[in-house]
Amino acid sequence: MTDDKRWVLAGFAALLGSLLIIFGFRKYRVVGVILALLLAAGVCSMPLLYPEQLSPGSEGDIQINVESTEGEQEDAELALERYKLGIGYDSIESKIADAQSPEDVLAITLIRSKPAHTDTIIKYLASALKSDELPRVYKNRKVNEVPATVVLYLEASVDIDQAAEALKRVGAVAKVHRELRVIDVYVDLESMKVADSDALLDEAHPNFYRLNLKELKHIDPKRQHDAVLRLAKVSKLSLRSDIANQLLVLSENVSDEHWEDLMGR
DSSP states (O other), X not given: OOHHHHHXXXXXXXXXXXXXXXXXXXXGHHHHHHHHHHHHHHHHTHHHHSOOOOOHHHHHHHHHHHHHHHHHHHHHHHHHHHHXXXXXXXXXXXXXXXXXXXXXXXXXXXXXXXXXXXXXXXXHXXXXXXXXXXXXXXXXXXETTEEEEEEEESSOSSOHHHHHHHGGGTEEEEEEETTTTEEEEEEOHHHHSOOOHHHHHOTTSTTHHHHHHHHHTSSOHHHHHHHHHHHHTOSSOSSHHHHHHHHHHHGGGOOSHHHHHHHTO
16 A cells, blocks of 8 residues: 555544544543544554555566556557558558648558449549549558458548548448558448349339438449439329428429429429
8 A cells, every 4th residue: 555545544543533433432432532533643644654665566567567558558569560561561652652732642441342332432532532532442452350451642622520420321440550551441342232123123012212211322423323213103102201301402403393203302
């Protein structure tokens, strides 16, 4: 126990003991006060007689903790090197070094992405990142031994936090490596699947409206547009408020007669 804690404990014990003694000798108050002072003096002298000392075991614990911390740092460094090697960070690092504005360079690791998904995601990012740039695509990369595709932008129009927010529609953002200018995202494979065509086309199908609403929220503009066309032809429009809200979000990108027909329902 450290010295400061010893003094606190001794003071508390002396105070409590003195009060009990004085209370016990309330008929002989003078005797009680004298005994209380003697007790307080004895207890408070204990930290002086037995000062703080580190036992050999404690020194060993400190040594173990130091070694453990150093080991954790080494593990973190090795993990970072493995991560860089897996995504081929040398290519990204060279682009950052050559860029006039290194803060504009942005790499996105699309973990579990398939080729068809990558094309769709790049089309979405062109709008989400407000960029006309055709990004560089590096296939056959890995993040924690999971296959990934790296998409590299040299002139990103938004900062890395805004990009991470936009990528939440693609999947789960695993980590934002600000110092590396890299964002890891696990692609939501379920959302990328094409829904049952019968359910999407048949107004009488119980999942017709739910699935078409899901298509309206998809990152693929073509799938959004196709859903608008399907909903424009239905005899009655269920989920009206949800569909209307989503259509308002898409209104800037939908400009044909189907939009006017659908909103008039």
